[in-house]
Amino acid sequence: MSVEHASMRIIEGYARGGTDLAADEVWALEAHLEACRVCRDRLSAAVDAEAPAVASLVDTVWSGLEPHLAATATMPRRRRWWARLSRWMTPTMVPWLAMVVSVTLLALLLDLVDTGTGEVSLVLLFAPVLPVLGVAASWSRGLDPAYELTASVPRAGLYLVLRRTASVLGVVVPALLVGGWVTGVMVAQWLLPCLAFTATTLALGGVVGVTRAAVVLAAVWVAVVVAPTLATSRTAFALQTGGLPVWGLILALGIGVVIARPGAYSVLGAHR
């Protein structure tokens, strides 16, 4: 983009104090100088040539200021990694995620040493509820001290919920991936229930609060799938390959409800 620059006559006149310029010329030049680096350079060169008194005054002020500026601490440039991380998860989520990952590892360990659970994989059994705990921690009144502030900001709502959920899944899914790979469980067999449970937590959370939704769903899962499975030592139907279409349907429903009610997450109620 080509720009018309100020003439040398105007710039030199301005450097001399602007007394021989018309008022509108001074005004136009100042507006132009604010935006134009080239003309600022030309002005500073003109000041040295045209107004040595001004130049020496500026030098005096600088030499007086420099010791003060040297003594003042500059703003630290380096930012700590967890302050940056807070845009993805609240600091209070970190211990929860650590717990979730260690539960995964524990389940994996028990699977490998095979203590009395027969052919049932513990990784498979716990995969759907693990991210739910992380999601609950990300949107909980008790765990996040700044929940009320967070609820009041423009970024709150679906955007922030999905961002935090993504970060939970980003930690949990790789851990489960390792667990599933070691125990030889098919990826879709745990990934679909895992995602379906996460989506359902968010969908239900928009109505009753995310933490409550997580507690209810985790309890339902334990009662309906975990307890019977451990009691009978047989993989429940819900976790067999035949149940996959159902999980897909639940996932789609959950996502649909979340998208349909974006405003539900920007009020205090969603933090219950």
Added chain:
Amino acid sequence: MTIGKDHHMTSAVSAADIAPTAYAWEIRAAGLKVRVGRKRMAVDGLDLSLGTGVHGLLGPNGAGKTTLIRTLATVLRPTEGTLELLGESVGGMGEHRAVRRRIGYLPQEFGYYKRFTVREFVEYMAWLKEVPKAEIPAAVQRAVERVGLADRADERMKALSGGMVRRVGIAQAIVNDPTILLLDEPTVGLDPAQRLRFRELLQELGTDTCVLVSTHLVEDVAAACTDVVLFAEGRLVFQGTPDELAAAGGPEHVGDSPLERGYSALLQGPGQGRGAW
């Protein structure tokens, strides 16, 4: 000497800066009702119009001040009635992002992350409030300087005293240069000198912002507010200048100052002031 990169623009004032506002009142509520819990109406039929200036929200404990401020901060939804903030209705569902960008809010229970430094916390809040990325460092520095914490900006929050934490709360509320500033009990934990400084800050902010300060300290209102809103049992009891509030009380009313006497006179009107506490 050259600073920054070139921008090929000539006007120093943008059209948005000088555009007239499209609303008469920053905050306008008509017949506003907000239900808390299953039955209780914490705000029960409120008609209120607030413009630029510092408005003191006074009222006894349990009057519904916090519920009202939360509703104005759009974190609670009104049950009935209309509420317009900056000319936009915020009654229904929706995220109200545009309005929220222009609101500053300090909740009564100001929760923060102990491991963050003051600067990190205010930066995080500025990011949450969608302040443009390039403006965040300057906006944070300005907010921290306005509350007098520039020398402690890089200290962790857990090392701060209660009054300083409160000031961080005020800094995060003003970091986005809000048009509506909602402060719920901001003077709790401030010592007398800090309280004086805070009143000066309020007056400064009140010149171009609609500030609503909830408090139960009558002297805060006298010193800093241009306007008093007296609120009891979810209803508006009185709205006027501090002088008008003082004029409402006579020597027969309880209180140590004219304002306190006016306050108790208005609250002891018919249907008000049940019980000794």
